[in-house]
Amino acid sequence: MFNFVITGTVDSGRVQAVYGNGLLMIDSPLMDRARLMVALGDTFELGDSEVIAAAVSGEPLAMFLTFLRACDDPVSVEVVTEWQPSCMANDERCA
Numbered sequence: 001m002f003n004f005v006i007t008g009t010v011d012s013g014r015v016q017a018v019y020g021n022g023l024l025m026i027d028s029p030l031m032d033r034a035r036l037m038v039a040l041g042d043t044f045e046l047g048d049s050e051v052i053a054a055a056v057s058g059e060p061l062a063m064f065l066t067f068l069r070a071c072d073d074p075v076s077v078e079v080v081t082e083w084q085p086s087c088m089a090n091d092e093r094c095a
Helices: 028-039 060-070
Strands: 003-010 013-020 023-026 043-046 050-053 073-080
Touching: 003 028, 003 060, 013 028, 013 060, 023 028, 028 060, 043 060, 050 060, 060 073
Parallel strands: none
Antiparallel strands: 003 013, 003 073, 013 023, 043 050
16 A cells, blocks of 8 residues: 655645545645646656546545645655554644
8 A cells, every 4th residue: 555644835834644544634735735736637747658647535646746746845755555643743742
């Protein structure tokens, strides 16, 4: 299974997307930006023949690429093969 954690900024605010075991936790500004990309028909080209449409649900690779591009400044990216819960940026338990 493809799981990921993306931390970055959108409009100077820290955002995070955490995807694991089919569940997505994402900060609203990042989701809003990603939804705009989907609405505008953004795509990703892999190699000469494969094109992946931007997505906020469904295929994890498409979601990963969309959320990564939606960040103004990606600060860290973690791709994991085993799910280990990560803290959201605004979660008090992470302090």
